[in-house]
Amino acid sequence: MVAMTADLSPVWLSLETSITATAITLVLGAAAAVWRANRRGAGLALLDGIFLLPLVLPPTVVGFILLLIFGRNGPLGRLLMHFGASVVFSWPATVIAAAVVSFPLMYLSIRAALEQIDMTLLQAARTLGASEWCVFRRVALPLAWPGILAGTILAFARALGEFGATLMLAGSIPGKTETIPIAIYFAVEGNEMRQAIFWSLIDIAISLGMIACMYYWTHLQNSARLRVRRG
16 A cells, blocks of 8 residues: 555655766766876875775765755855855755765776776787777776676665765755655654655665666676687
C-alpha cells in the first residue's frame, strides 16, 4: 500500500541529482587526475589533501563549509546575490553537495587507473607524432577506462546516498530538495517505518542495479578480450 500512495518525487530528485553530480565529477575528476598524474612534487601533497578532504570529513562538516561559502554572507553567496540568484535551499544545492562528497572517489579511481598505464606506450605514441590530446584519447583513455567506469559507479552511489551535506546546504523541501536519504530520515523521525522501508528498498534496488550493470559490462569486456586473444 505504501508503494501505491507514496510521492515518488524523492526518487526522481535523487536520480537527477546523482546523474548530474556524477557528470560534473567525471569531468572535474578526470581533469584533476590527468593534471596531477603528469606532475610530481612534495607541495602537491597539500593539493591532494584538499581534493580528498570531503572523503574523510563528516558530511555535516562538509555541508557547513559549503553553507559558509554559498550562504548569504559567503564569498560565492554574495556574488550570486548580485545577479539575483541563490544556491542555498535549492535543487542546485543538492547537486553541489553530492558532487563535492563524491569527487574524491572519482579522482582517486581515475588517478589510480592513469598511474597503472605503461608510460612507454604513451611515449611511443608521442614519438610517432601524436599530439597530447590524441595520446590521451587514443591510448590513455581506453587503457584507463575500467578505472574510470569504477570511479563513475562509486561516485554515483556516493551521490545517491548523500545525506548530511545535502541537508545542511539544501534542506528538506518536498518536491525540490528532498532526496531518498532525507525522505528516509524524516520518515523514521515521524515513526513512519513502512515508508522508511519503502524508500530504503528503492535505494537498494537502484544501487544493486548499478552494480549489476558494471558487472555485466566488465564481463562483456573480458569476454571480448578473450576472443581477441584466441584469434
